[in-house]
Structure formats: C-alpha cells, structure tokens
Amino acid sequence: PLIIQVINPNTSDAMTATIAAAARVVAAPGNEILAVCPQEGAPSIEGHFDEAIATLGVLEQVKLGRDAGVDGHIIACFGDPGLLAARELATAPVIGIAEAAMHLATLVATRFSIVTTLPRTLTIARHLLHQYGFERHCAGLHAIDLPVLALEDGSGTAQQKVREQCIAARDRDGSGAVVLGCGGMADLARSLTDELGIPVIDGVSAAVKMVEALAALGLRTSKQGDLAYPLAKPLSGRFHGLNQ
Numbered sequence: 324p325l326i327i328q329v330i331n332p333n334t335s336d337a338m339t340a341t342i343a344a345a346a347r348v349v350a351a352p353g354n355e356i357l358a359v360c361p362q363e364g365a366p367s368i369e370g371h372f373d374e375a376i377a378t379l380g381v382l383e384q385v386k387l388g389r390d391a392g393v394d395g396h397i398i399a400c401f402g403d404p405g406l407l408a409a410r411e412l413a414t415a416p417v418i419g420i421a422e423a424a425m426h427l428a429t430l431v432a433t434r435f436s437i438v439t440t441l442p443r444t445l446t447i448a449r450h451l452l453h454q455y456g457f458e459r460h461c462a463g464l465h466a467i468d469l470p471v472l473a474l475e476d477g478s479g480t481a482q483q484k485v486r487e488q489c490i491a492a493r494d495r496d497g498s499g500a501v502v503l504g505c506g507g508m509a510d511l512a513r514s515l516t517d518e519l520g521i522p523v524i525d526g527v528s529a530a531v532k533m534v535e536a537l538a539a540l541g542l543r544t545s546k547q548g549d550l551a552y553p554l555a556k557p558l559s560g561r562f563h564g565l566n567q
C-alpha cells in the first residue's frame with residue numbers, strides 16, 4: 324500500500340477536506356491519503372502573488388512528506404505552484420493537478436476547455452498550457468467570476484456557475500472534454516460527466532491515479548540534472564534547512 328501526500332497549497336481547512344475526500348474516493352484500496360496544507364500562507368490562491376506565497380508552504384510540506392517516506396506528492400492547486408522546486412526536493416513523484424487533468428484530457432479528447440474561478444487566474448492557466456505544451460489542445464478558457472472560497476460557502480452558487488460554464492464550454496468551444504480549474508471543484512467531476520455526457524476532469528483524482536501508476540511502474544522523480552536535490556548551501560532564517 325502507498326502513502327500519498329495531497330497538499331492543498333491554500334490554508335483553508337474546508338477546501339483541504341473537499342480535496343482529501345475526492346482523493347480518497349478514487350485511491351486504490353489500502354492506499355492512504357495524507358491531506359495537508361501550509362501552516363501559514365494564503366487562504367486562497369488567486370494570482371501570481373498568492374502563488375509565490377504558497378510555494379514556500381508547499382516546499383515545507385513536500386520536505387516533511389519526503390522525510391516521512393511518502394510514495395508521492397500532489398500539489399492540489401490549479402496553478403501547480405512550486406512544482407519543479409518540489410521535484411528537486413522530492414524523491415517520490417510530484418504531480419500538479421493542472422498537469423494531471425490536462426494530460427488525461429488529451430487522452431480522451433482532441434480538444435479540451437478549462438473552467439476556473441476568477442478571470443485573473445485565466446492567465447495562470449494559459450501559462451501552464453504553454454509550459455506543458457498543451458496550448459493547441461485547449462479550445463477555450465472560462466471563469467465563473469467568483470472567488471475560490473465561494474466554492475466552500477455552502478450556497479451552491481459557485482457549483483451552479485461551474486455547471487453553466489462547463490455546458491457553455493461543451494456547446495460553444497467544440498471541446499470534447501472539460502478540465503475543472505480548481506482543487507475546490509474536485510467533488511463535481513463525476514456528476515458533471517454524467518450530466519453533460521462528456522468527460523469533465525478533476526485534477527485531484529487524476530493526480531492520485533497518476534501517482535499510483537508511477538509507483539506501480541517503479542518510476543520516481545529523476546534526480547539527474549535540474550531535478551537533482553537542491554545544492555547544499557546554508558539558507559538563512561525561516562529557510563534554514565529547507566534544502567536538506
């Protein structure tokens with residue numbers, strides 16, 4: 324059995340719980356989901372600045388997970404904050420939920436759309452499409468124009484907006500699949516897939532199965548070249564020891 328560390332990079336416990344539940348639904352029997360979030364940081368991640376803040380907390384959690392011997396790390400925020408830095412620190416695989424969802428979307432459709440939260444985070448999704456080489460696969464990017472934590476306010480308003488944007492993406496973009504662009508949407512994928520009749524993909528569950536696949540194949544993060552462990556040097560203050 325595996326221990327899979329799922330890191331919610333924002334500090335909202337309710338969203339960590341949503342993410343953890345979605346991960347546990349799909350985890351293979353016997354595999355443990357270790358859901359964590361940074362001890363300090365941003366309650367939601369809605370832009371480049373929030374991502375920069377969250378990255379330190381992600382790295383601290385990755386180090387803790389590695390030292391605890393986890394079999395994989397998942398960065399459960401759609402910006403995949405700190406992904407490559409985390410891979411330097413990690414021994415086990417590190418999967419971001421955006422890359423996971425995008426990869427799976429390309430396996431079931433020739434074009435996919437993305438539905439995320441605030442319009443200003445669409446640029447982050449565009450940057451990831453470029454970084455991962457999926458620009459030509461993405462037929463459209465949509466925002467529900469609500470803040471991330473609206474997904475946890477219990478009103479159901481955000482969930483309804485996600486549904487509307489997914490339907491619009493299906494009917495207007497010519498996409499064969501939709502990628503949910505927030506860790507807090509992880510619990511919506513199955514019901515939307517059934518209702519819309521096309522694959523609606525959540526990156527949390529996608530990442531859990533990718534970690535399981537990599538572990539089954541004996542594949543871990545390469546420590547050759549740029550993903551080798553961080554260079555040994557004395558880091559000062561709050562960073563002391565983070566690179567060891």
Ligand SMILES: O=C(O)C[C@H]1NC(=O)NC1=O
Nearest residue numbers: 367368400401440505506
């Ligand atoms: O960028 C977004 O809208 C979603 C992203 N922010 C966050 O706090 N968790 C996320 O998945």
